[in-house]
Amino acid sequence: MGSRSIGRRARSVYPVLLFLGPALLAGCATGDRPTAPTNAWSGPRATATPSGNATPTPTPGTPSPSPTRTDLRHVFPVRADNVAYHPTHAGYPGTDIFADCGEPVVAVTDGRILEVSRVDRFDKQGPLGPYNGGLSVSLLGDDGVRYYGSHLSAIATGINPGVRVRAGQQLGRVGHTGNANNVCHLHFGISPACTGHNDWWIRRGEIWPARYLDSWRRGGNRAPATEVVAWQRKHGCPKAPTTTSGAG
Template sequence: MGAVLLTGACTQATGLAGVSAGSPSTSSTGTPEVTATIPAPTPEQQAAEQPPKGDDPVKVPPPKMSKYTYTFPVKGCKTTYQRKLLVLPKTTIWAGQGCSFVAPIGGVVDEVNIQNRWNPATDAGPDREGRFVTIIGDDGVRYLGGHLDSVAEGVRQGVRVKAGQLLGRVGRTGNARDTGPNLYFAISWKTGPAFWWVRRGMVKPWNYLDAWKSGNRTFSPREETLKLRGKLGETPGCAVQCASKRVPQAAKTPKPRKTKTEEQQIITLNPTIAPLRPQ
């Protein structure tokens, strides 16, 4: 009897470290139910789990394409320009009236036209660009900026200029009279003034403009220009938009014919003698 009471007392005793010695509760399936509390992570653990912040990206300059340095030919203004061949291998850079046209590379001024001679009645080829400046760059390439409102002071033939130096102001002279202000920009090679069709553009310029505008300032048209000149010759014949308009001449007014009586009344005087006086 005493042994039985001792056994019952032991079954109600508390187990080790606060764990009940009694039977764990069971679910309806008979599986013991176990609960646990997950401790919150410490600040040190949270910092270790988050990836470290990376450094700012390193800007890698574009590869150097040539020994020459170029700049976009319109400075300080918002611009748009054509990137396809329309009639001639040149482009129209649309910009505000008076925006700066600058030398795309260091070089020497070749041709300067400060007069707007274009006449829509004749549309003469040499006059279509209105006021313009051309330079022969240090790369041996000729660059033309036309339709200028004005030419910068001191810009004349033979003057040395630096890349980015002001050459003129964007305008609408020449056959741009009825359009918005723009810069006629063309790439070619040096010829005499008589071969004006070479001056107005031989090499498509937009790939080079894209590069200079985006930061690749060493992308050079020299190789393409020299290759094309070798293929066509220095002074190829004009092939597109060559002839001027013919102005119809006014019909000549016939001179009135003198009658025989009128001819008899004409007196020719010898300047060495006095006129005849009536008797």
């Protein structure tokens, strides 16, 4: 090929290179990063439950399960050396923690006080259920779990609804008020905070506490939040008790 022919071809290619040059340089500068397609769906998606199923839309009027935190410190609810408890409970999930009357009852974790009962309204001739607990305190932990303690002999000064407490802070003292059969113990219940007020059939306990108590007593930090959220997703917030049995 002659030198004149090569020169003509080079002159014809040169304008094309001038046109494409900036685009090629821009591609190199960005590393050819892909961009999201303009029709990508960015709306909400269903979240998976532990079983892998999509979370159903909550029923109107039913509170959604609370967000959970698993990094919170948890402590055993009675600060005493001589304590005993059984892994089961009559009628519904819960645990009776037996200790001497007057032993300190403490907050299981950081949170906010939901309900306080300073008056023993239990009457054996009256309806079973609403006042079984006698003097009691319920705490909404920062993990979204409600912790309930009842049959107290006293409530600590300053423990009122809305007050913030820390793990290990004293809430009251072990007693035998309410339907405690005159035996000193703390009824301890774990549940979702559904209405957070007067839903005694949920507040008294919906998941078995023993394995968490076992952990906390050994200085461990097993957290019930995941189990509580799973229970609420399955059952919602029952509007009435299924049984009035039990002493909580």
